Amino acid sequence: MSTQCIKEQSNTQPISIFDPQEEKKIELQKFKKSKVCAECKSWIIRQKSVGCGICEDVYHLSCMRPKLTRKPKKWTCTRCLELKNTFPDTNELEIDTLCGRCQKHVQCDDEEFCSKCSKVFHSKCYGPKKVAPICIFCEQQKPPKIKQNKNLVQFLPLKISLKNQNSFILPCCIYDDTLRERCFNSIQYALYCQNISFNDDLVYDSVQKQENNVALEKLEPLTGKDLEAFKKYKQVTKHGYYAPVIVEYNTDQGFYVKAVQPIANNTLICEYAGEVFRFADQVYSTSDSMMSLLETSFAATSLVIIPQKYGNLAKYLSGINNTKKNSKKQQQNVKSQRFNVEGESRVILYACRDIRTGEVLYYDYNEGGFNYNTRFFV
Ligand SMILES: [Zn+2]
Ligand SMILES: [Zn+2]
Ligand SMILES: [Zn+2]
Ligand SMILES: [Zn+2]
Incomplete structure (x- = not known):
């Protein structure tokens, strides 16, 4: 010294x-x-x-x-x-x-x-x-608009059938080039506003990936056509391209997600991405976007996702207000469900009914299991 x-x-x-x-x-x-x-x-x-x-x-x-x-x-x-x-x-x-x-x-x-x-x-x-x-x-320092890689969009079908589907389907491509680019950049802008880097996957920083072990909880496995569709969709969303939705903002709701084209029932919307934490370490978290990932009945081995530094579209979908009568039936058009994806728990958001153009996307935060307070969601 x-x-x-x-x-x-x-x-x-x-x-x-x-x-x-x-x-x-x-x-x-x-x-x-x-x-x-x-x-x-x-x-x-x-x-x-x-x-x-x-x-x-x-x-x-x-x-x-x-x-x-x-x-x-x-x-x-x-x-x-x-x-x-x-x-x-x-x-x-x-x-x-x-x-x-x-x-x-x-x-x-x-x-x-x-x-x-x-x-x-x-x-x-x-x-x-x-x-x-x-x-x-x-606002003045925001990065320039990102040009989209159009080759990726070709993964998505140009037309969707609105017939009843029993398995996950890929969302339909946004027909209009300008609108597609606007939608894509609206997600990037929302992430910029909240100092979040785009990341479409689970980020294992504070826990080991092995801790997300579905053997600790019985979860429905994703198989066959569903798994195939999910994997295909992940290739596109990894680059920030999603279902035909746009992220908008108003002072009452903050950011929210709106459909710009019809979205058929069972269409994949996105995976819930972000950093994975042990629930025991987040009991006092004030985050409004904590999502349950693994529920083992022990806080020390249960896991949650919190998109703090990394995240994707999922962070901007609105939660429904559970305490208002009928609000669930009227509003909910997206379901969040945890699946066993090749041994790892993953949260998948998908349309649970046909969604019309202009509808705001809503899902139930409480479906994950932990009881979050949703009284103040608009
Ligand atoms: Zn001043
Ligand atoms: Zn500022
Ligand atoms: Zn004070
Ligand atoms: Zn109070």
């Missing part, structure tokens, strides 16, 4: 892991990005919530005591008030509430949050349209 190193080290105050003030700081950092109500821990929608001006923690208006019916102009949560009193001379906690464009303070009732750069903006500074999924700066 050089003398310079020793000198530097001696200047640094040792930080104890159990320092309660340090712990509070870490806790604050952890909660900063959460999108669940800090009180009841269930999913939140922006219009019916109030955010802390310092830590971005959000609460349902109904979860605040006393209950609020209208958003207050400026509000600080009790934890931040406490932290502010603990660190009176630090303004570090307030940096995040400065606008990413004009650098002036942002009031919580006039804020727009960019999911890509994680900066907060005044709504007028956010972008030309308030309805954009990302801020004006991230």
Whole structure:
């Protein structure tokens, strides 16, 4: 060790892991990005919530005591008030509430949050349209449109029969060249907005692939024509080309997927892709796109998929609201099902009825088995 190193080290105050003030700081950092109500821990929608001006923690208006019916102009949560009193001379906690464009303070009732750069903006500074999924700066830096490899599209049939099919079928090719390219790029754009790299497969980073062992759970094997169709479709989707759908955005629903041509019952839509985790490590995850992969009745050996850094179209399909009467029957047009694909569990999304042009694709998050809270899906 050089003398310079020793000198530097001696200047640094040792930080104890159990320092309660340090712990509070870490806790604050952890909660900063959460999108669940800090009180009841269930999913939140922006219009019916109030955010802390310092830590971005959000609460349902109904979860605040006393209950609020209208958003207050400026509000600080009790934890931040406490932290502010603990660190009176630090303004570090307030940096995040400065606008990413004009650098002036942002009031919580006039804020727009960019999911890509994680900066907060005044709504007028956010972008030309308030309805954009990302801020004006991230929008300007988006990559150029990708030219599609047309040879791949030839894998897909040009016509589909709408007769009852008992096995999986390949989706029909999008006839119009311009529309096909627009659909293809809409998926790339949505992934860009959320800092997700396109990947059409399961990504085994934090668990070994062998841990996804279907011997631990009885799953329906994918065989014969179904397996053949699935393998063929994977060749096309590996390059980002999917069924005739487009990814769109609005401020209420976020991203959603819409059919641009009719899709027949039993048509393959996509595989649910992303990083594989042990369920035991994700019990407190606030992710809204966690999907069950393997259910062994033990959290330590059960697996889930969370598209955090890698993902595909599957992340953008909307979940149905299970608690609304009849909503399942009316909305659901896609089914997610786990299959034993040559010894490995895979989640396949397919049309469970004929889908008309213009219909939004909905599936049931709870079909996987774990009980997710779907009360706040639009
Ligand atoms: Zn709540
Ligand atoms: Zn706060
Ligand atoms: Zn501003
Ligand atoms: Zn941004």
